[in-house]
Amino acid sequence: MAYETLLVSTQDGVTLIRLNRPEALNALNSQLLGELCTALDAAEADDAVACVVLTGSERAFAAGADIKEMSEKTYAQMFKSDFFGDAARRIEQFRKPIVAAVAGYALGGGCELAMLCDFIIAAETAKFGQPEINLGVAPGIGGTQRLTRAVGKSKAMDMILTGRMMDAAEAERGGLVSRVVPADKLMDEAMAAAAKIASQSPLAVMMNKELVDAAFETTLAAGVTLERRLFHSLFAFDDQKEGMAAFVEKRKPAFKGS
Numbered sequence: 001m002a003y004e005t006l007l008v009s010t011q012d013g014v015t016l017i018r019l020n021r022p023e024a025l026n027a028l029n030s031q032l033l034g035e036l037c038t039a040l041d042a043a044e045a046d047d048a049v050a051c052v053v054l055t056g057s058e059r060a061f062a063a064g065a066d067i068k069e070m071s072e073k074t075y076a077q078m079f080k081s082d083f084f085g086d087a088a089r090r091i092e093q094f095r096k097p098i099v100a101a102v103a104g105y106a107l108g109g110g111c112e113l114a115m116l117c118d119f120i121i122a123a124e125t126a127k128f129g130q131p132e133i134n135l136g137v138a139p140g141i142g143g144t145q146r147l148t149r150a151v152g153k154s155k156a157m158d159m160i161l162t163g164r165m166m167d168a169a170e171a172e173r174g175g176l177v178s179r180v181v182p183a184d185k186l187m188d189e190a191m192a193a194a195a196k197i198a199s200q201s202p203l204a205v206m207m208n209k210e211l212v213d214a215a216f217e218t219t220l221a222a223g224v225t226l227e228r229r230l231f232h233s234l235f236a237f238d239d240q241k242e243g244m245a246a247f248v249e250k251r252k253p254a255f256k257g258s
């Protein structure tokens, strides 16, 4: 598949997707999000892919939805096309882990895209923000909901109502990102995390992802019950036998995804 707005490669169980619209700081337009959905479809369908890394450039992960594409839209057009709803749902429903590797700007839809991923590794240069208020609008792909869940009401309100940016250190303190690393180590760190995930049982990985996601949707009691049920169900797979046998035999497990 030839992409015009992405660079996509797969190696050792990891698909690396790099947003590639340098002239617009990787602003998200319909073409880019359509191609991203296609790349995710391919990664989902390929049994050899265990994990995805999503990244941008050194200057920008993505500086938001493409303001030039949006500026002339009418309410009827936005509503009828459910603007960017398809892409957001596609990423939400992707069953394999997606690690966001963020350097530079992750603003507006770019911050929301990073938050749609399963966790965020940030370079020290990363800057996060929801500056939509400066344009007279609001976040539209989950920013008000996911940023609030990630960093709490006070910081989310501050960011969303003032439109200010948060640097990597503040993002880590607030719990938005899982790790901050020097910019020149970002891709090594993200690819190593993805390789570690790719070495695990893909069945256990998918179930663990579902369980953490469930924490945002259910009560504690229902979430804990779901966890116990899925934990029990993992004993139906060869990978559980292999993982525990390998521990007992003091060797590395060789998971087969069965």
Ligand code: HXC
Pocket (backbone or CB within 6 Å): 023, 024, 025, 027, 028, 063, 064, 065, 066, 067, 068, 083, 084, 105, 107, 108, 109, 110, 131, 132, 135, 138, 139, 140, 141
């Ligand atoms: C379209 C963008 C863009 C964007 C940058 N560019 N962000 N084009 N949409 N979101 C373009 C600029 O127009 C410029 O192209 C080129 O990228 C470089 O940007 P500069 O502004 O010259 O760079 P700099 O001075 O370094 O400033 C960087 C920046 C600034 C602080 C990131 O570009 C900025 O504020 N961008 C907008 C950020 C934003 O408001 N994002 C939220 C969008 S709304 P030209 O050709 O002009 O030189 C959103 C809603 C999501 O995301 C919900 C959707 C459903």
